[in-house]
Amino acid sequence: MPVTSINGREMPPSPIRKLVPFAEKAKKEGTKIYHLNIGQPDIETPDTMLNAIHNFPLKVVEYSHSAGLESYRKKLTGYYKRFGIELDYTEIIITTGGSEAIEIAMMSCMDPGDEILIPEPFYANYNGFSAKANVKVIPIRSTIESGFALPPISEFEKFITPKTKAIMICNPSNPTGYLYSKEELESLKEIVKKHDLWLFSDEVYREFCYDGKEYTSVMHLTGIENNVVLLDSISKRYSACGARIGALISHNKELMATALKFAQARLSPPTFGQVAAEAAIDTPDSYFAKVKAEYVSRRDFVVKALNEMEGVFCPKPSGAFYCIARLPIDNADKFCQWLLEDFSLEKETVMLAPATGFYSRPDMGTDEVRIAYVLNLDDLKRAMNCLSEALLVYPGRVVKKVAAAATN
Amino acid sequence: MPVTSINGREMPPSPIRKLVPFAEKAKKEGTKIYHLNIGQPDIETPDTMLNAIHNFPLKVVEYSHSAGLESYRKKLTGYYKRFGIELDYTEIIITTGGSEAIEIAMMSCMDPGDEILIPEPFYANYNGFSAKANVKVIPIRSTIESGFALPPISEFEKFITPKTKAIMICNPSNPTGYLYSKEELESLKEIVKKHDLWLFSDEVYREFCYDGKEYTSVMHLTGIENNVVLLDSISKRYSACGARIGALISHNKELMATALKFAQARLSPPTFGQVAAEAAIDTPDSYFAKVKAEYVSRRDFVVKALNEMEGVFCPKPSGAFYCIARLPIDNADKFCQWLLEDFSLEKETVMLAPATGFYSRPDMGTDEVRIAYVLNLDDLKRAMNCLSEALLVYPGRVVKKVAAAATN
Numbered sequence: 001m002p003v004t005s006i007n008g009r010e011m012p013p014s015p016i017r018k019l020v021p022f023a024e025k026a027k028k029e030g031t032k033i034y035h036l037n038i039g040q041p042d043i044e045t046p047d048t049m050l051n052a053i054h055n056f057p058l059k060v061v062e063y064s065h066s067a068g069l070e071s072y073r074k075k076l077t078g079y080y081k082r083f084g085i086e087l088d089y090t091e092i093i094i095t096t097g098g099s100e101a102i103e104i105a106m107m108s109c110m111d112p113g114d115e116i117l118i119p120e121p122f123y124a125n126y127n128g129f130s131a132k133a134n135v136k137v138i139p140i141r142s143t144i145e146s147g148f149a150l151p152p153i154s155e156f157e158k159f160i161t162p163k164t165k166a167i168m169i170c171n172p173s174n175p176t177g178y179l180y181s182k183e184e185l186e187s188l189k190e191i192v193k194k195h196d197l198w199l200f201s202d203e204v205y206r207e208f209c210y211d212g213k214e215y216t217s218v219m220h221l222t223g224i225e226n227n228v229v230l231l232d233s234i235s236k237r238y239s240a241c242g243a244r245i246g247a248l249i250s251h252n253k254e255l256m257a258t259a260l261k262f263a264q265a266r267l268s269p270p271t272f273g274q275v276a277a278e279a280a281i282d283t284p285d286s287y288f289a290k291v292k293a294e295y296v297s298r299r300d301f302v303v304k305a306l307n308e309m310e311g312v313f314c315p316k317p318s319g320a321f322y323c324i325a326r327l328p329i330d331n332a333d334k335f336c337q338w339l340l341e342d343f344s345l346e347k348e349t350v351m352l353a354p355a356t357g358f359y360s361r362p363d364m365g366t367d368e369v370r371i372a373y374v375l376n377l378d379d380l381k382r383a384m385n386c387l388s389e390a391l392l393v394y395p396g397r398v399v400k401k402v403a404a405a406a407t408n
Numbered sequence: 409m410p411v412t413s414i415n416g417r418e419m420p421p422s423p424i425r426k427l428v429p430f431a432e433k434a435k436k437e438g439t440k441i442y443h444l445n446i447g448q449p450d451i452e453t454p455d456t457m458l459n460a461i462h463n464f465p466l467k468v469v470e471y472s473h474s475a476g477l478e479s480y481r482k483k484l485t486g487y488y489k490r491f492g493i494e495l496d497y498t499e500i501i502i503t504t505g506g507s508e509a510i511e512i513a514m515m516s517c518m519d520p521g522d523e524i525l526i527p528e529p530f531y532a533n534y535n536g537f538s539a540k541a542n543v544k545v546i547p548i549r550s551t552i553e554s555g556f557a558l559p560p561i562s563e564f565e566k567f568i569t570p571k572t573k574a575i576m577i578c579n580p581s582n583p584t585g586y587l588y589s590k591e592e593l594e595s596l597k598e599i600v601k602k603h604d605l606w607l608f609s610d611e612v613y614r615e616f617c618y619d620g621k622e623y624t625s626v627m628h629l630t631g632i633e634n635n636v637v638l639l640d641s642i643s644k645r646y647s648a649c650g651a652r653i654g655a656l657i658s659h660n661k662e663l664m665a666t667a668l669k670f671a672q673a674r675l676s677p678p679t680f681g682q683v684a685a686e687a688a689i690d691t692p693d694s695y696f697a698k699v700k701a702e703y704v705s706r707r708d709f710v711v712k713a714l715n716e717m718e719g720v721f722c723p724k725p726s727g728a729f730y731c732i733a734r735l736p737i738d739n740a741d742k743f744c745q746w747l748l749e750d751f752s753l754e755k756e757t758v759m760l761a762p763a764t765g766f767y768s769r770p771d772m773g774t775d776e777v778r779i780a781y782v783l784n785l786d787d788l789k790r791a792m793n794c795l796s797e798a799l800l801v802y803p804g805r806v807v808k809k810v811a812a813a814a815t816n
Contacts, residue, residue, distance in 0.1 A: 001662075002605060002606050004663055004666040005515060005517055008515060011673075017672045045467065059452045060453055061453045061647070061648040096652065103674075111415065125674075134520075165410070226409040239468055240469040241469065242469045261419045261421050261422070265536030267649070270651065271650025271651065276469075
């Protein structure tokens with residue numbers, strides 16, 4: 001029997017999805033699970049988008065241009081303009097989800113062995129894309145005590161080597177919910193400029209900034225236009241994760257020409273999703289206002305509920321729909337599996353993502369979990385109830401008295 | 409300004425798509441172009457599929473399971489059963505087009521530097537996937553004189569090294585249209601068994617086998633069940649290239665577990681396309697009978713027309729919807745570009761794919777083109793007229809008397 005690849009065998013399973021078999025088993029045994037482990041909102045996809053699918057006009061479901069439908073790219077320039085981002089449609093390549101945008105950006109900009117600096121904790125799949133591109137991730141640690149603010153630039157400087165080719169951020173951040181300020185981005189600009197690095201920014205949660213705080217895009221930074229690569233997706237914006245439509249955007253013409261070759265190699269992004277996404281640009285502001293208000297109330301409820309549990313600490317995030325909480329537990333992986341295998345409250349339990357998957361070293365984030373507040377308030381209440389009860393009876397409960405006193 | 413990756417810069421543009429800018433220019437100048445360069449059929453997508461899209465039932469366009477919707481995978485086992493392929497649904501991973509199935513198969517089975525033997529000429533994008541996986545393609549030459557039959561197994565044996573991990577075929581073949589016989593596949597089985605190799609088979613054209621010839625799948629071969637990987641796509645089957653739905657299929661459990669990790673890293677295949685593809689399984693046989701009859705008449709017309717042109721030789725293929733023709737020209741790339749830039753007949757011209765892109769060495773296939781007979785008979789007649797006229801006036805016309813005498 002032939003053997004599988006070393007890369008494939010050594011690749012860690014997705015921390016968000018590796019507990020799925022335990023969840024499937026629990027469901028088969030009749031347990032209801034509140035899924036706070038994955039950024040799959042219960043928010044309805046806007047009618048603009050669903051109507052376009054119901055009225056799909058083509059008789060032949062053709063390939064599109066490898067860079068995406070021209071009409072969609074042209075209309076997208078209007079969408080970005082609303083956020084103060086001026087683009088020509090040729091500066092946009094439509095991708096199969098944000099995932100492919102990241103993958104193509106890495107492959108187009110970085111050679112095997114090159115290094116990319118990423119504030120940690122970071123979206124776990126960045127590891128998978130880096131592994132595919134044979135790129136080395138150099139994590140720059142941010143802390144729960146600071147609410148996961150950008151680490152000082154001096155920390156980035158420490159890790160710059162001749163192999164450093166890029167810095168990558170996610171803003172607002174998955175998994176932390178942190179929203180970078182204009183000042184933080186300006187400080188990143190200086191180091192990008194100084195070392196002539198690529199600056200990749202995953203900004204798929206731009207619609208979800210709270211408390212009147214302002215969204216600043218890397219596309220707003222002047223003087224590094226050829227260094228900046230914007231990575232985008234409609235998955236969260238329109239609650240359309242399954243459409244698999246994203247975008248790679250840059251003013252750098254050489255990059256766009258190189259990226260197009262990778263795009264051609266996979267022929268085209270999905271046509272159905274593009275037709276729907278093009279129509280979705282007309283989604284009224286009222287849709288977003290309603291969704292945003294909903295997320296704010298969910299966040300407020302979840303963060304308050306968490307901080308009221310003994311030994312739990314959760315900074316209040318200003319964006320996206322995630323938060324990271326520190327729990328009084330021995331091991332987040334064990335705890336999250338235990339929630340599915342051995343715990344239930346009135347035949348219900350909650351599924352969380354162990355934060356270990358968002359850190360680069362196995363000994364980091366061991367008492368943290370990521371919570372996606374993607375369910376309605378009633379469900380969130382029951383889910384927080386489950387978690388609260390579970391923490392009381394979990395055999396691996398550990399209350400770190402010093403840390404708790406310092407941060408709660 | 410930061411520089412793009414070496415891999416990216418050195419990657420050849422898709423031979424099928426690199427002439428697109430010349431075509432766009434010609435169109436803007438008012439020239440009508442017959443696209444025989446790309447496997448984008450004009451056949452209508454079946455109603456089964458379009459109706460499912462028009463009635464798309466979900467309110468939230470969710471991620472699916474990373475391996476694809478369970479209901480779709482289960483129903484697909486029935487589709488394969490009709491072709492004598494027995495599967496459990498867990499032996500199927502739904503991919504974003506056949507492209508992703510090939511990419512995941514390579515990454516899951518092969519390490520950087522490993523070698524894969526592929527009969528040449530082969531589908532050009534295999535080069536792109538190999539480059540991404542850092543795998544070395546070792547071409548095994550098949551010839552136009554034999555109609556591109558499988559090269560003798562002794563030719564494969566010659567190139568087996570300790571680095572050889574896989575053999576890949578496309579059956580029926582893009583770009584040659586050749587349909588491998590049961591005997592040819594049995595001979596491949598022996599070498600796969602002897603060296604314990606992976607056998608990848610791209611069988612996306614199984615519905616298109618002509619002249620009563622039988623389709624044999626690698627899944628029919630007994631004794632190498634753990635070596636065989638079937639790569640599939642609905643693009644051609646239902647004329648739904650833009651749906652971007654494919655599949656990676658194997659009885660090898662270790663491979664499927666490894667492939668699932670790569671599938672998880674990109675979250676999920678497109679939901680719209682999967683819903684449509686699931687419904688498409690109910691497409692009546694009458695649809696395929698009609699489509700097949702249409703392709704047979706197109707093939708018969710095109711092959712006859714080509715062989716009637718002076719100095720042209722085109723073997724008659726038994727499958728898919730492509731043929732490769734040898735033309736009396738100096739250079740296929742130049743000729744195909746010239747057709748778009750400098751030639752027109754009554755404001756019309758034809759776009760072909762230079763065969764050079766389907767060979768591994770730049771000096772091979774220089775007088776061959778791939779023709780996709782994906783247009784209706786009227787359009788094909790006008791397209792063949794254009795080609796016939798163009799060959800008479802092309803400044804680089806070269807009639808190789810000896811070769812022509814030997815093969816026409």
